[in-house]
Amino acid sequence: MKIGVDARLLGESLTGIGRYTYEMSKELINEFAQEHEFFLYVPKKVPEYISNELGKTRLETANVSSRLGRMIWSQTTLPYSVSKEDGVDLFWGPTHRLPALLSPKIARVVTIHDLVWKYAPDTMRKTSLFVEKQLMPYAIAQADLVMADSESTAKGIQSTFPKFKEKVRIVHLGVSYLPSPMGLEGITKLGIEKPFILFVGTLEPRKNLARFLESFAKTSEEVKKKITLVIVGGKGWGGVNVLDLVNRFNINKSVKILGYMEDCQLSTLYSEAEFLAMPSLYEGFGLPILEAMSFGTPVLTSNVSSMPEILGNGGLAVNPLSISEMSQAIHLLIENKQLRSSLANRAKIESQKYSWEIAAKKTMDIFEEAIDIRNYKLRISVK
Numbered sequence: 001m002k003i004g005v006d007a008r009l010l011g012e013s014l015t016g017i018g019r020y021t022y023e024m025s026k027e028l029i030n031e032f033a034q035e036h037e038f039f040l041y042v043p044k045k046v047p048e049y050i051s052n053e054l055g056k057t058r059l060e061t062a063n064v065s066s067r068l069g070r071m072i073w074s075q076t077t078l079p080y081s082v083s084k085e086d087g088v089d090l091f092w093g094p095t096h097r098l099p100a101l102l103s104p105k106i107a108r109v110v111t112i113h114d115l116v117w118k119y120a121p122d123t124m125r126k127t128s129l130f131v132e133k134q135l136m137p138y139a140i141a142q143a144d145l146v147m148a149d150s151e152s153t154a155k156g157i158q159s160t161f162p163k164f165k166e167k168v169r170i171v172h173l174g175v176s177y178l179p180s181p182m183g184l185e186g187i188t189k190l191g192i193e194k195p196f197i198l199f200v201g202t203l204e205p206r207k208n209l210a211r212f213l214e215s216f217a218k219t220s221e222e223v224k225k226k227i228t229l230v231i232v233g234g235k236g237w238g239g240v241n242v243l244d245l246v247n248r249f250n251i252n253k254s255v256k257i258l259g260y261m262e263d264c265q266l267s268t269l270y271s272e273a274e275f276l277a278m279p280s281l282y283e284g285f286g287l288p289i290l291e292a293m294s295f296g297t298p299v300l301t302s303n304v305s306s307m308p309e310i311l312g313n314g315g316l317a318v319n320p321l322s323i324s325e326m327s328q329a330i331h332l333l334i335e336n337k338q339l340r341s342s343l344a345n346r347a348k349i350e351s352q353k354y355s356w357e358i359a360a361k362k363t364m365d366i367f368e369e370a371i372d373i374r375n376y377k378l379r380i381s382v383k
Contacts, residue, residue, distance in 0.1 A: 027360035107374035114284025123206035174356030198273035215326035217249035298343035314347030
């Protein structure tokens, strides 16, 4: 089977869906390259380490820099290469998208990670909201099968698009391999002293950082003196200015802002943190939850969408709209060492339920099922 992949995000910093695309593609290629041929399409050059990791495949890159240019590429050059030049049997869109001009002979699978546009539209850019509302329904309608990251996302798809509910399959994400932690020395190099709470996420409204900072500010002065809140994440959109928020809540002495971190630094932060805070308003999966738990680090997260599902018994889930509830949970996790230790043990166990190897095998089963469905459709259309 020839399998084409819309790998556009491999040319960007690997966060969220980009990391998913990378990890899943790598595992699929490592596991199935002897039986199947893979074609990965990217509108720009990818980092050398990625091209080395994906060496058993055809990595086709272009030189498109602008966002508009990449959108045009995805609906013109991409489907032409897939349909005419490479003769792909199945096309997989890991980023909510499918090209409009694919050959009708090609089976197609799309991954839907979340439905932010429906459940948290106020947290999206207006242009992104418009594009998602237009292109996601089309992709779901055109796909032979739809992959969802979680039961929560699957239910969201089925309730929003009941006509296509039989298409939906659930494939949980895996635990990403991160370099070995550098220990206390690595923490010191970042200018951090233990103990600390860790927040990881793109700085945008959906991550709910403003409420969390206010919740942290409302903990006792004694608590704030003994612990630091470390914020990791690239700049997003929506005017989330962390420094302004920190100053507004008068917690600048208790907060350390690091920005985007490389994997070696991230693994060190995960392993040394007292707990991870992920108080998002909505998540389709929430990879940082799983990453933190894989290091035996408990998590304080939200009790909405997929987050309780992924968390399991590895931490505490609270109402992300309640300042007081979050503040109480912060205080509890900082002051109750026995609880923190118990949750840490459970977190490690929870993380072991997930792996990219399992995810890749389930995904390949779905690809083969999609081929059968497409072949059946073609036979029916001929009659």
